[in-house]
Amino acid sequence: MEPRCLSLPDASVLVFPDAVEAGEAAAEHLMKAAKAAIQMRGKAVLGLATGNTPLPVYAELARACQSGRFLFDDVVTYNLDEYYPISPRDPRSYRTYMHRHLFSQINLPAHQAHVPDGSVPESGVADYCALYDRWIENDGGLDFQLLGIGRNGHLAFNEPSDLPIEEFRQTPTRVAKLHPVTRSDALKEFDGNANLVPARALTMGLRPILNARSLVILAMGAKKASIVAKALQDPISSKVPASLLRLVPHQTVWMLDEAAASELD
Numbered sequence: 531m532e533p534r535c536l537s538l539p540d541a542s543v544l545v546f547p548d549a550v551e552a553g554e555a556a557a558e559h560l561m562k563a564a565k566a567a568i569q570m571r572g573k574a575v576l577g578l579a580t581g582n583t584p585l586p587v588y589a590e591l592a593r594a595c596q597s598g599r600f601l602f603d604d605v606v607t608y609n610l611d612e613y614y615p616i617s618p619r620d621p622r623s624y625r626t627y628m629h630r631h632l633f634s635q636i637n638l639p640a641h642q643a644h645v646p647d648g649s650v651p652e653s654g655v656a657d658y659c660a661l662y663d664r665w666i667e668n669d670g671g672l673d674f675q676l677l678g679i680g681r682n683g684h685l686a687f688n689e690p691s692d693l694p695i696e697e698f699r700q701t702p703t704r705v706a707k708l709h710p711v712t713r714s715d716a717l718k719e720f721d722g723n724a725n726l727v728p729a730r731a732l733t734m735g736l737r738p739i740l741n742a743r744s745l746v747i748l749a750m751g752a753k754k755a756s757i758v759a760k761a762l763q764d765p766i767s768s769k770v771p772a773s774l775l776r777l778v779p780h781q782t783v784w785m786l787d788e789a790a791a792s793e794l795d
């Protein structure tokens with residue numbers, strides 16, 4: 531079934547009957563962007579996300595790879611974020627999530643997959659974050675970025691901020707303090723024990739994210755409806771980080787299910 535297409539002044543929004551169809555469409559969008567980049571410059575650089583929302587995307591990418599429809603030999607990936615501090619081997623790390631849901635299912639060479647390393651020592655973490663941005667730049671920037679949205683509007687772990695919009699959009703990869711809403715949403719990954727939820731994370735900054743040549747943001751379910759309406763229809767504000775995607779409307783597609791779209795006017 532064709533998605534419903536909403537034309538907002540500064541956003542393209544596609545509304546799908548359910549999360550699986552939206553995920554499949556996002557995977558198709560990603561593969562198309564990757565194929566175009568590989569054809570043009572010999573490789574595709576993809577920004578990847580974690581959380582529940584991208585799972586149908588990764589399932590579709592795994593199917594595409596296993597059937598030979600899309601191969602990852604010429605793909606380089608950069609994940610958006612990671613808890614800090616955390617061991618990459620910790621079952622709750624985003625590195626483990628990526629291995630389980632995508633990297634172990636596809637033919638992406640291990641050295642071409644980057645997830646911020648939550649085990650770098652405190653003394654070297656600022657340099658490590660700057661290096662992560664340099665790796666992305668040296669790879670020619672992101673051809674495609676996949677995004678979810680937090681219930682408080684965060685992108686990756688770029689949490690709501692008081693910074694002026696122009697300053698916020700230039701933020702580099704860095705260590706960030708997690709917002710109380712984010713920490714409470716993370717409880718389920720940490721056995722419901724608030725003391726185990728990290729207070730900080732490494733997050734790709736808004737600068738590399740918004741510089742991506744193509745972006746898809748996914749939001750599913752009724753619990754995202756109110757923040758989606760704010761991000762798309764209230765004035766652009768650093769208090770709702772996802773609203774800054776409206777600064778790059780031509781590169782960005784919002785893919786929602788009916789529930790997440792239910793509070794749009």
Ligand code: GLP
Binds near residue numbers: 584686
């Ligand atoms: C986490 C991630 C975000 C993600 C968000 C939404 O906080 N750092 O990148 O978009 O959660 O998660 P979910 O897709 O599970 O709703």
